[in-house]
Amino acid sequence: MWKEAKKHLMTGVSYMIPIVVAGGILLSLGVIIGDDTSMGEQLVNYGVWTLGLMVPVIAGYISYSIADRPGIAVGLASGVFAAELGTGYIGGILVGFFAGWITNQLKKIPMHPNIAVIKPIMVIPVLGIGASAIFMWLISIPLAPAMTGLENWLNSLDxxxxxxxxxxxxxxxxxxxxxxxxxxxxxxxxxxxxxxxxxxxxxxxxxxxxxxxxxxxxxxxxxxxxxxxxxxxxxxxxxxxxxxxxxxxxxxxxxxxxxxxxxxxxxxxxxxxxxxxxxxxxxxxxxxxxxxxxxxxxxxxxxxxxxxxxxxxxxxxxxxxxxxxxxxxxxxxxxx
Amino acid sequence: MNIVAVTACPAGVAHTYMAKKGLEKAAKKLGHKIKVETQGSMGIENEIKVKDLEKADLVIFAVDTKVEKANRFDDKTIHEVPVAAAVKNATKVIEDATAKL
Structure with a gap:
């Protein structure tokens, strides 16, 4: 169980690494040039936008690792929720696991062959993302303040x-x-x-x-x-x-x-x-x-x-x- | 014996390829034929094709992440280990795998 979970997490991390490298370097190049210059300011913007993909991608690819292709859409959207609700990376990891799990459950819904085609393009994305939204909203209630607390604590370390x-x-x-x-x-x-x-x-x-x-x-x-x-x-x-x-x-x-x-x-x-x-x-x-x-x-x-x-x-x-x-x-x- | 193997690690730059080398050396030493597919940061390289699978007696996964296109191997005997096992002692990995048959 733990072994499987670790594998899903590592898959998510491996897809996220190139994004963080690119975003981080754009951002710091901008800071070096000086974000009061227009060139520097642009670089900072592009770096921040690239880094904005970090949480969605880790959630998306944890979910992919669990549920294969149908998991990607559900996971990516859930990751955006995690970022927007202020639960950051930790929230992204948790919701990524949920998104993969719920996708796997939705795959099992029995459907008549004539309408089975709507399962991957309608049922799984809509219900999956909907369920993940509820899950994310629920866990953000304790998690968002906890993340802010952790952030303040880390910032106060000396x-x-x-x-x-x-x-x-x-x-x-x-x-x-x-x-x-x-x-x-x-x-x-x-x-x-x-x-x-x-x-x-x-x-x-x-x-x-x-x-x-x-x-x-x-x-x-x-x-x-x-x-x-x-x-x-x-x-x-x-x-x-x-x-x-x-x-x-x-x-x-x-x-x-x-x-x-x-x-x-x-x-x-x-x-x-x-x-x-x-x-x-x-x-x-x-x-x-x-x-x-x-x-x-x-x-x-x-x-x-x-x-x-x-x-x-x-x-x-x-x-x-x-x-x-x-x-x-x-x-x-x-x-x- | 004909073996096919897949290696993959989270960063996909070092362990993946070290495990490939380890497995190839160990297979040679033990007198087996092996083809190793790497799933690193460059994606799938040295891909295991249908004709490789037809001949294969055994599949080894030395992976810390999800195996891409894993359904290719569904009807084969699979021996799965962490990628580090193939880096440290690939001979043992192959011996354990052949013992499974």
């Missing part, structure tokens, strides 16, 4: 609280190197981004990049403690890391999981916490890696956090690993 928030996000991002825990943290950062809270995404950046960068640095600093294929993997891993792909770290974690995973988790957490405490914020999603650095607020603070995390990871993994861990005979099954 100092040590930001450190803790940054630590948790950085650690979750690195922990499974692009797996489900990573995507849950990423989804949270998207949610806050949609509400105009930019700090969590900055920690997200560090959690994504620090592990592959730190591990490839470790192969340079401690060449005797890594196998041939691991050293050969250093450049691809560093490149992937700098492009915002944590998965480059996986081959190292496969070889000696206990000497890698705790280190990258804690190291990335510290870096994320530090950057947030120093005031780094990112209005664009962490999907383009280091190349997005010019678009963040406080790029220097983010860089400090990243470098600290990379250094902690490289040095600690180097010390924990023994030369006896190197196994050139059974070359790791993974290389790029």
């Amino acid at each position: 100092g040590n609280n930001l450190l803790i928030l940054g630590f948790i996000i950085g650690a979750m991002m690195a922990f499974d190197m692009g797996g489900p825990v990573n995507k849950i943290a990423l989804a949270f950062c998207y949610a806050t981004l949609a509400e105009g809270i930019y700090a969590p995404m900055a920690a997200c950046w560090i959690g994504i990049m620090a592990a592959p960068l730190g591990l490839s640095l470790a192969t340079l600093l401690f060449p005797k403690k890594f196998s041939k294929s691991e050293k050969g993997n250093a450049i691809p891993a560093a490149l992937m890391g700098s492009l915002g792909i944590t998965e480059g770290a996986i081959p190292y974690a496969v070889a000696t999981p206990l000497k890698v995973i705790p280190v990258i988790t804690i190291g990335s957490g510290i870096g994320g916490g530090l950057a947030l405490m120093l005031g780094a914020e990112s209005p664009i999603p962490a999907a383009i890696g280091i190349w997005g650095l010019p678009f963040v607020n406080g790029p220097f603070m983010l860089l400090i956090g990243l470098l600290v995390a990379v250094a902690i990871i490289a040095i600690t993994v180097g010390f924990l690993r023994k030369e006896s861990d190197v196994d050139d005979s059974e070359d790791a099954e993974l290389s790029f």
Whole structure:
């Protein structure tokens, strides 16, 4: 049950990512140019419009994942309700699941073959969207104030609280190197981004990049403690890391999981916490890696956090690993 | 044995393709033929066609998201695992899958 739900959520996230990247970059380009110029103002507008698709698309494609093609229309419309009623991303996810479920129920309505054709073009969209509207209205009663509260709380965080928030996000991002825990943290950062809270995404950046960068640095600093294929993997891993792909770290974690995973988790957490405490914020999603650095607020603070995390990871993994861990005979099954 | 597989992950840029590589290597090692379709951020690549399915003895899904056009595989034995399983130990995934037959 949980496994299925996770799959639907991940499908929604995967369709949403390109939209957030494009919208976020348009928006921040506009902010950089200056939204008092006409060019900048236009870019901000187009960015905001693109980002407006975020909640409808996640709801639409969760619903698609559950109910296939008929679920898309019901989910997209429900997502618009979620956004308009002020329940944001969380509301979009919930109503996406409802939309998929109700679509599946409506598919089962028995109908005479002569009029069966109206089922996909009339019955499912109309009744499905109608039911989702009622559901959305009901859950918005508690959810909208809760979202406003969460927003205010996140906005009021400072100092040590930001450190803790940054630590948790950085650690979750690195922990499974692009797996489900990573995507849950990423989804949270998207949610806050949609509400105009930019700090969590900055920690997200560090959690994504620090592990592959730190591990490839470790192969340079401690060449005797890594196998041939691991050293050969250093450049691809560093490149992937700098492009915002944590998965480059996986081959190292496969070889000696206990000497890698705790280190990258804690190291990335510290870096994320530090950057947030120093005031780094990112209005664009962490999907383009280091190349997005010019678009963040406080790029220097983010860089400090990243470098600290990379250094902690490289040095600690180097010390924990023994030369006896190197196994050139059974070359790791993974290389790029 | 003839195997067809589908790999897919949420971001669709890394795990999807690493799982494909892992499965192909492992299949070679175990002496099976495999065709792996990727459903990444570029959509469906190396698509499994009807003629591939006719020959296939077994279907493996290494996925964290919904499989597109999943009804193609309806009458086959399907072994489904998270995409990470095929990245970490594809040999075991194939062994478990063949044990199902």
